[in-house]
Amino acid sequence: MDAKRLTSRPSVGTNGESKTAVNKQVNHVTSSKRFQASYEGPPPPEIDEEEFDEDVFLEEILGEEPVTDTGVQGIQSRLAQWRRPAPPQYHNAYDNIVFQQLEIDYIIDESSKELLPENKGPAAVLRIFGVTEEGNSVCCHVHGFQPYFYIAALDTMGIDDIPKLRQTLENRMRESGKNSRASVCVTDIKMVQKRSIMYYQKQKTRNFYQIFVALPTMVATCRGILEKGIHIDGIGSRCFLTYESNVLFALRFMIDCGIVGGNWIELPARKWHDRMDMRRLSYCQIEVDTLYSNLISHPAVGRYSKMAPFRILSFDIECAGRKGHFPEPQHDPVIQIANLLTVQGESKPMVRNVMTLKTCAPIVGADVMSFESERDVLLAWRDLVREVDPDVIIGYNICKFDLPYLIERAQALKLSEFPILGRIQRSRVRIRDATFSSRQYGQRDSKEVTIEGRVQFDVLQAVQRDYKLSSYSLNSVSAHFLGEQKEDVHHSIISDLQNGNPETRRRLAVYCLKDAYLPQRLLDKLMYVYNYVEMARVTGVPISFLLARGQSIKVLSQLLRKARQRNLLVPNMKGQLGQETFEGATVLEAKAGFYEKPIATLDFASLYPSIMMAYNLCYCTLVRPDDMKDLQLDPDIYNKTPSGEMFVKQAQEKGILPEILEELLAARKIAKEDLKKATDPLEKAVLDGRQLALKVSANSVYGFTGATIGQLPCLEISSSVTSYGREMIEHTKKLVQERFNISNGYQYEAEVVYGDTDSVMVQFGAPTVEESMNLGREAADYISKTFTKPIKLEFEKVYYPYLLISKKRYAGLLWTKPEKHDKMDTKGIETVRRDNCLLVKNLVTECLNKILIDRDIPGAVQFVKSTIADLLMNRVDLSLLVITKGLTKIEGDYAVKAAHVELAERMRKRDSATAPGVGDRVPYVIIKAAKGAKAYERSEDPIYVLENNIPIDPHYYLENQISKPILRIFEPILKNASRELLHGAHTRSVSISTPSNSGLMKFAKKRLSCFGCKATLSEGDQTLCSHCRGREAELYQRTVSNVRELEQLFNRLWTQCQRCQGSLHLDVLCTSRDCPIFYRRKKAQKDLSEAEVQLERWEF
Amino acid sequence: MKRRERSESQSSAARRDWREIALLKFSAHFLSQRRSKLKHDAKELCVVKMLELRLVQGSLLKKVLDAIKDLVTDANFDCSESGFSLQAMDSSHVALVALLLRSDGFEHYRCDRNLSMGMNLTNMAKLLKCAGNDDIITIKADDGGDSVTFIFESPNQDKISDFEMKLMDIDSEHLGIPETEYHAIVKMPSQEFARICRDLSTIGDTVVISVTKEGVKFSTTGDIGSANIVCRQNKSVDNKDNETAIEMNEPVSLTFALRYLNSFTKATTLSNTVILSMSKELPIVVEYKIAEIGHIRFYLAPKIEDEDETQS
Known part of the structure; x- marks a missing residue:
């Protein structure tokens, strides 16, 4: 493909060309690149972080033909009202452009003819995306910055050796054959006086060669050649240690220009060129070209410490899955997309919108757009993104689910014009698998979706990074931070709601809107915008690095900046x-x-x-x-x-x-x-x-x-x-x-x-x-x-x-x-540890309260005893017994069998849709099983336990969960703590329930026992044995009041759930695994139905 | 499911009214009964109710406990006029144990009323270990007491020891398997059965038991290979105990987890023969007769292919 033709705007393609464009796009979307060898071969070495530059050629990402806009009719005017304010007219001669940059990337493009007339061939052009104080979006193309690195010159080498070195390197680079596009690889070599940061030296400076290359990826190639050894005529074969060769190009640029993440940048008058309409590449309101030496970067003080009014789009999608399957983009349609647009600094969202497939009843305070086909939903969303032009896209688990799903779904529907969500016209969103592994944060799989010019901020990833919680579902995270539960609609019910009527779809839309609203609220509550921008400013890395990369890049960035000031070089060791x-x-x-x-x-x-x-x-x-x-x-x-x-x-x-x-x-x-x-x-x-x-x-x-x-x-x-x-x-x-x-x-x-x-x-x-x-x-x-x-x-x-x-x-x-x-x-006490069940946490906290605050040791002992008795009598809420553990690796990688891993595997066999995946936290309880069964064989999904009435194993909880922490606390206080607490009279009342799903229960018949003394009843007796008949009135009363108590409890729990879902007239659909009320409601329901059966035995 | 949940909550109010009426009805009923009741009570008032069982062959009880203590940890012993019994599922709810010691097998049997005693079998087995093999064991409990007493008397009455054990309050359902006609009943030496189960478990986890006219076949497969053991019908003339007898209406072939069968064979010491009763899609019954006095039966549900994770 002729590179030259592409930079000048390609003419409208012929029919033949448009076909190739479609094929090409498909390749793009599917081209997934394994970041680290984590899937195949041996397990990945624990690399803290490994970064590579990736050269993206402009011509590769652009479809040849401007996409014929097949947008959805009838919504344009509605979308238009949410546009950004019109930008003031900037004049090159006397206007400075000042904006807060949010994202910096680069693209390989032809060198700019006006700015750098002497340069030829492809070069890296940096693009800074940002927002002005007035809220106008800016795309600034920065030219003339060349990738480079250093090597230490040998003592025998001088300035005269440069041509030889350059020629040899150039030849070797050509041999490696990866960079055929550039006419010259090694563009320049300069001799500089610097010093290595390593070790104290008396000598202040020495000779270094600064090697400039044409494209950022060539740095790595060149480094490889020099490290392996190179033969230079007259000098011989040598290996060179390279310096600052592992710095990402965008970061290199930021360091050299003194730019830190999220700071303000000024383009002085006459130093920038407006892109004319014809040559515009982006959807930004202001698009300019400049030379890197013209940028003025303002440190974040005074008026430059504040935030521009950038736009944050929070969205959530709903898909209609098939029964028993997790939605797959190849089969299952996207049925709703909820959007919430907030301007940074304002407390209320500016747009609340939901796009639905098929009609939907109106929702107060929200803009509902209904479409007849899924294609229209997707395209309308694309148009919305383009029109409202968000700077930051947030959501919950969008990086792993929502965004890839939308893109793969569009691909399945052959909507080649859909994935143009970035700010570059005709540039399609790229998607690839990535594995992020770091010692601090553990390993997690993710999909990397590149949306040019827009920062993606997945609230889930941020929360996972910054907080240690027992569950990271949106529900429990919002319960934790916002003190608010949300109903959790299981994905299998979603299809039923969608196939209902406008009212049921409205219900789903309300749910969907809430899912889009909560990430925004979390963002506000946790001050993520401020904290992350501050962190970017302090450490000097782009905001997008903070989520995607680990700790060391931040230190490295500071180190490089400081070393630059001191004329020192950081070796790549x-x-x-x-x-x-x-x-x-x-x-x-x-x-x-x-x-x-x-x-x-x-x-x-x-x-x-x-x-x-x-x-x-x-x-x-x-x-x-x-x-x-x-x-x-x-x-x-x-x-x-x-x-x-x-x-x-x-x-x-x-x-x-x-x-x-x-x-x-x-x-x-x-x-x-x-x-x-x-x-x-x-x-x-x-x-x-x-x-x-x-x-x-x-x-x-x-x-x-x-x-x-x-x-x-x-x-x-x-x-x-x-x-x-x-x-x-x-x-x-x-x-x-x-x-x-x-x-x-x-x-x-x-x-x-x-x-x-x-x-x-x-x-x-x-x-x-x-x-x-x-x-x-x-x-x-x-x-x-x-x-x-x-x-x-x-x-x-x-x-x-x-x-x-x-x-x-x-x-x-x-x-x-x-x-x-x-x-x-x-x-270090179990109040804070996550791999314990809530019962332990509550018990320990309560005991400590009693011991430390009330100074009531007998009270604490009594409390432990009654809790243990409740546990043995099966009176404890299941939610208190749920243990969660993070599934950090796939099953085969675990050396020993662990309860949560085995359970995840069993759940996958049962229903692959609901089974937890790598990175999720798996909730489980320990159930009774044959003697000698290992804990990993006895782990079970709490919901499955509830539904099938499987008895939990109180002894496991007593011995493996409660006993150690409790004894640790009481041993310094109490003599004979173990005997007193764990083996007293309170442990002699137990309840053994019978599961409904066991193999033998199909054949066994329950025999009635006396309400009073539990003795088996002889034939003909229904309620009491002859001995207890005298207590008939008392026992009947007891049964009735038991039923009544359970009814009240159940009704209270039920209305609580109805309140949570925001409607007292509709069924409760919620099956949230993280909600304590859910477990209690289920248990109360089960207990109630059992109690009613008991009551009916009296036959009055 | 969801709908039911809701309807339940709404109809509960209506049901409450209904119950109010029932309560009134009941009061009337209760008053009428009260008079006759009082009379009845007065008659019995002077007698202290109690339980007292005396078993001459004390070793039997020890063996019974050894047979079931690995399957069941806590269970209720039910005492009635007819006998001393226990029904309990093992902790994984796959197998069921039914024990019966008939009252006529005891030297002395007094049970004034039906009584259910919750015991921890591990502790009970520990206590019974203290009894000599020839000792006579007496079990005693007072009505309303929270403990049970075991008295061990040596045969020549020169040593009497009593052990008291605290009872447990076990809230569980009484389960029983109704008696049915089985398609195939195999009677074989208990030692032989124990050996087969043990041998097969070295190869595999499950056993297929197939009964045909010729004999009964036990087969298994595992990672290291497979095994088949066939026991032919034989009529042993001199010793009834060594006989393998098959009564069969139709051939049966069922699969079971060996782990449980191996636990059942702990009861081998109780009887020389074991009776296996099987029907298609019904649990197998492994029965050991306890000399003259009763039996111990183990029920185990058959494995159905691709299911029953709890068994594996």
């Missing part, structure tokens, strides 16, 4: 797997017990960052033992760390990492001070988000140096940090015990009861909180003085009383002021 590990943080031995005197806690404030700052630990201050002789260093200009590494002091050379940390912590301090002053809740949220982002970033620096498989590991730094940390804890302990004792004139003997990574718990012996606080403050000040700045020991809180169970496990009432305790604080 990938860490090797299986490198040696180092000793971690220290934990002082815990003196377990129940402390009824106040315990003061002394904390190190940001311990690891402070250590790095105090001792100037950095890549560029590290002195290798080998270099020691050559450098001839004075002993007093370097520090030897407790782990034996050497780092020069600040006076010699200030480390980059300490500098980054100082900035981060200083910024955090400012943010925290502002936060104290701030009154406006919105402003508070922004500042809180910022200080949190800063804290997380500061702490991740240490992790970056210790990640052996990360971008630039340096174990010398991380092991030094931990060794200092250990030393400090021990030091603190020693000082406290030496000073605060009776022989030094204090009233009491201080005792360190426990110490963790960055805190020490001291019992000063004083009986009141106030005295302990004073002593704590005194100790903190006293000990802080002995440390190098900025390491500081702070006194923050007192625990009173304090229950220390073992290391990393304790609970106590937390006091920060002497008058009243603030809250109960627990660590």
Whole structure:
């Protein structure tokens, strides 16, 4: 294909061409690229993150023929009213264009003739998408920025060797044959004076070659060639270490131009060129070309710290699945799409719209568009996206489900004109499978859908990243954060609703709208927009990286920026797997017990960052033992760390990492001070988000140096940090015990009861909180003085009383002021762990409340006993017994059989549609089974258990769930805790229920037993044995009142569910697995029907 | 399902009215009964109700417990005038145990009223371990008490020990399998059956038991191979116990989980012969007669292909 012709706008294609366009598009959509070798072959190595540039050629993504607009008739005017405000006329001569950028990508295009007349051939053109203050969308094409990297020149090589090097590289690149499009691969080589960031060197700079290549992907090819070794005439065969060759092109551009994610960019007058109508490529209102050197990037301060009024589209789709199958795009139609458009900064959505297949009754406050064919629904949605032009697309699980589904569905319907959702005209959405794996976040599969110019923000992914929850369904997430349940319509019911009448479809539409509204509310509630933009600004990466990539890119971005300022280069040294590990943080031995005197806690404030700052630990201050002789260093200009590494002091050379940390912590301090002053809740949220982002970033620096498989590991730094940390804890302990004792004139003997990574718990012996606080403050000040700045020991809180169970496990009432305790604080106790059932959590919390707050130990014991009795009598709600575990890998990857994995497999056999997939959390309960059956054989789906009346195994819960945490709590308090709590009289009442689905139940006959004494009844007796007949009245009353109680309970639960679904006249459809009410309702219903059967036996 | 749920909730109000009426009706009925009742009570008032069973062959009870304690953990023992019995499903609800010790098999049997005693079989077995093999065992319980007493007397009466065990309150349904005519009944030496089950379980998890006129065939297949064992009908003249006899109306072939059959054979010590009764699509009955006094029956549902995950 002739590249030249394509950049100038292609003429309208002939018929023949239009056919190829269709074929081509199909290829695009299906071209899925395996990101990492995760599906086939051996399991993926634990790569923290691996990024590749991918060159996308403009001509490849454009259909040749402008798509004949077969949009839907009759909705254009309705859509048009939601357009962006018309842009003011910008004049090249005197108008500056200022906008907030949200997304930066690049495309391979022909070099611009006007801006760079001397360049030829394809080049990478960066595109910045953003919004102006007035709310107009901007697409800015940035020309002239070339991809490059560095290599260190050999001492023998000089400026004269450049042509030879260039020629050799060029030839090798041609041989590799991947880059046939470009006429020249290596466009330029420059000699520069720089220094490597690694190790302390006296020499300030040395020679480096800066190698420019034509296209971003060539960086990797070129790096490969140089690392493997290259033969240069006159110099011989050499391998070269490359520098900064693993930086993504867009990030490279941002670093060099000083752009950080989500900041404001100004295009000064006369430095930009408006794209004329003919040459416009995007749907943006303002589309301009400029040179990269003309951009002005504004740091996020003052008026540039605010947000542009960008548009956020939240959407949700509903599909009509077939019975027993999860909807598949090849077969099942999309029946509804709900949309919610919000302008950033406004509290109410601007558009609430739902598109339905077939008629739908009107909904108050929402715009309903009904269509007769599915094609129209899809195309109308495409038109909506194009017309309202959102900058950010959000939703719940859109990346894994909604977006791929829409695209694959359009493909199944042969709607080639559908997937033009991006901001580039005629450019189709690309989709590929991606596996994201990171140590911190675990592995998850996802589909990567590229919508050019629009940021996708999947609220599910964000919540999964930032919060540890037991379930990530939209329902439970919104219950958790918004305090609101939502009905959960099982997908098999959706088809029935769709096939009903306009009213049932309206019902579905309301549900669909709610699903679109909740992500928006979560976004607002969790301040995601602010937090993520702040995080992008602090770390300097694009917003889209924050969700799609892990931690280390953020540190790397900061490191590169700082290194650039200091004229340093970051080598591309990938860490090797299986490198040696180092000793971690220290934990002082815990003196377990129940402390009824106040315990003061002394904390190190940001311990690891402070250590790095105090001792100037950095890549560029590290002195290798080998270099020691050559450098001839004075002993007093370097520090030897407790782990034996050497780092020069600040006076010699200030480390980059300490500098980054100082900035981060200083910024955090400012943010925290502002936060104290701030009154406006919105402003508070922004500042809180910022200080949190800063804290997380500061702490991740240490992790970056210790990640052996990360971008630039340096174990010398991380092991030094931990060794200092250990030393400090021990030091603190020693000082406290030496000073605060009776022989030094204090009233009491201080005792360190426990110490963790960055805190020490001291019992000063004083009986009141106030005295302990004073002593704590005194100790903190006293000990802080002995440390190098900025390491500081702070006194923050007192625990009173304090229950220390073992290391990393304790609970106590937390006091920060002497008058009243603030809250109960627990660590490592089952109140917070997720792989326990709710019963344990409730039980532990209640016990701790009784022990710590009420100081009522007998009450706590009684509570445990009654809970255990309830459990054995099968009176506990099933929802309290549900255990959830994340399914992180596919079944074969698990070395041992695990309950949730086996269950997922069994559920898949039963009904593949509802079965959980990789990344989901699997809820299960443990049921009774044959003796000796393993736990993994006894796991069962809670809903299946409810429906089939399968008895749960109370002993499993007693022994494997309750006993350990309860005994841990009570052992320091109670003698013989196990006997008292787990084997008392309360365990001798049990209930054994009979399942309805067991093989034998088909044949067995139930025999009646007496209501009074449970003895089997002789023939003819219906209710009571002859012995109990005297108590007939009492027992009948008991049965009646039992039924009545259950009826009331059931009615209350039923109306609760009706309220939740927002209608008291309709059936409850909800089958939400996360809703405690659902389980209770089901159980109440079952109990009631059983009780009614019992009642009927009386036959009155 | 959903609709039912709803209708139930709405009709419950109506049902409540109905119940109110029923309550009134009942009061009338109750008053009329009361008089006769009082008379009846007065007659019995002076007698303390109790349970007392004396079993000379104490070892039988020990063996019974050994046979069932692995299948059932907690169960109610039902005592009535006719005998001492137990019906319980195993914890996975696939097999059912029915035990009957008839009252006439006891040396002394007193049961004033029907009584249900919940016991933890593991603990009960532990207590019975303390009884000597020749000991006479007496089981005693007071009406309304929360414990049961076991008294072990050595044969020559020189040692008497009593053990008290706390009872449990077990809320479960009474289940029983109705007696039916079976298509095929196989009587064979219990040792032989135990051995077959044990041998086959080394190969596979399930066994197909096919009964034909010639004999009974046990076959299994597993990962390592397959096995078939055929037992022919034989009439042993000198020893009735070694006889394999088949009574059959029509041939039957059923599949069972070996795991359960192996548990059933724990009862082998109770009897020299075992009786297997089978019908198409009905549970198998594995019955061991307990000398003169009763029986222990195990019921196991047949495996149906591609189903019954609970069994596997």
